[in-house]
Amino acid sequence: MQAPQTTTFTSYQKIVIALLALTQFTVVLDFMVMSPLGDSLMKSMKISPTQFGFVVSSYAFSAGISGLLTAGFADKFDRKKLLLFFYTGFIIGTLFCGLAPTYETIVAARIITGLFGGVIGSISMAIITDLFSLQQRGRVMGFVQMGFGTSQVLGIPISLYLANGWGWQAPFIMIVGLSIILAIVILKILQPITAHLAIQSERNALSHLWHTIAQRNYRIGFMATSLLAIGGYMMMPFGSVYAVNNLKVGQQQLPIIFMVAGISTLITMPMIGRLSDRINKFNLFTIASVWMVIMVLIYTRLPVIPLWAIIIFNVSMMAGIMSRMVPATTMTSAIPDPQDRGAFMSVNSSLQQIAGGIASFIAGLIVVQPTNFSPLEHYDTLGIVTSSITLLCIGMMYRVKLLLDTSK
Structure with a gap:
């Protein structure tokens, strides 16, 4: 299937x-729940x-390495099959997180989860660029990235409730249950996505990766994506360590903070998505940045x-x-040629994860x-570095922006 021009x-x-947004919800929740x-x-x-x-960084580093290793193959297969393969691995890794008894085992479990979960975002991005026109993508990005807000409104408060009652491992078991159901729905409903295979070159996986880089x-x-991630x-x-120990927020109050922030994100992201399709994306990104x-420094x-x-x-x-995320992601999604989208998104996602791990x-x-x-000491220093x-x-x-302007 190809993106209709409408x-x-x-x-x-x-x-x-809806399927991509729910997938994003589970993957984002798995990563985001580490903070609270x-x-x-x-x-x-x-x-x-x-x-x-x-x-935290062990997940990001393994996700980044996995993305680089799979980038050369990303445009060689049906994107539906790739999504299901890596989503299954993500489920297994998350299960291991919920069963981890020690520091060493939780690190190992996060590495396994990252190897599979870190690639899912790039596969989803490739699916979006294949099935949706550039005029639609801002709204699609806004809705799909609502997974972040939904994880805060529903996922994180529920996760914290489970953690307070049954231990910090309980949220990971919950994510496994939700992900298994979603994987079955994807298997049954999502159609094969193979249009990109018709315009493939004869380059092997390594050559395709090198060509992309x-x-x-x-x-x-x-580079833009890497700085954005850092x-x-x-x-x-x-975030939760600072809130609890510096701002004296109680453990029972943490769900309220994340829920309200998530509700605001659910309202903000679709609005930003619509704005991104109507006004200059770079100007929108600059204003948000x-x-x-200002708010980070405060x-x-x-x-x-x-x-x-x-x-x-x-x-x-x-x-x-x-x-910042919607206009930035929409702009970078327009850079690659159709036959390079999967590899570009994989490398882009990998660098994003590696940059996040470094951060x-x-x-x-x-x-x-x-x-x-x-x-927590020196959190204000962290704010200065983040702002810079x-x-x-x-x-x-x-x-x-200049690159996209010259390519029109």
Whole structure:
């Protein structure tokens, strides 16, 4: 199937959007739940911020390596089969996370999950570019990336409730159950996606990967995505640790913070998606980035304040962080040629994951916590580093804009 040149969605396209959004929900929840579980996991396993940073980054590094290894093959197979293969591996890895009894085993489980889960986003992106026209993609990205908001509205609060009652492993078991059901639905409903196979070249997998990396235009997109990921991931792993130990938010209050932030994301993302299809995408990205910088610098310096005030600042910051994603992703999705989309998305996703892993690891080196119950130190420094990288990303996205303007 190929993308129809229309701005309206067919019934089947709506089903595809729903399936991809739900897939994104489970994969994002698996990654995002590490942040709210961070304080409980660190205290339960008696691990340091540096060790926890490595738990988070181990997923990202393995996901990045997996994406690079599979990039050369990404355009050689039916995208439906690829999605089901890697989603099955993701389910198995997540199950291992829920059964992990020690620090070493949770690291190993996160590596396995990353090997499979990290590729799913790039496969979904390739499916979107195959089935939806450029005029539709902003809205599609907005809806699919609502998986992030939904994970906060439903997934994270429910996960925290399960964790408070049955331990931090319980949310991973819940994700496994949901993912198994979704995998069966994808198997039954999603049609084969093979149109890209008709325009394949005779290059082998390694040559196809090298061809993709060697393209100068593609490398600009890769660099922009990497900077975007570093700015987005750096503060994330220690969000709950900062809230609990610095802002004095109780464990029972954490679900409220994530739920309200998620509801705001569910409202914001579709609006940003529609705006992205109507106005200049780079201008939208720039406005969101500047807003993010302002809110990050404020949030990382907050004193102990009432819960309602913390929620307002958190929602404002998340609005900036997430509003960058739709225009940025839409712009970079327009860079590759059709026959290179799968490989481009795989490499792009890999670099995003690796950059996120580097960000999480560096964050673990910057912040300090003398004991598992002490306030987190140097979180404000983390905010300065995040803001600086975000400003650099604006310059790189401008290069993407120039690239797309000259290709019209």
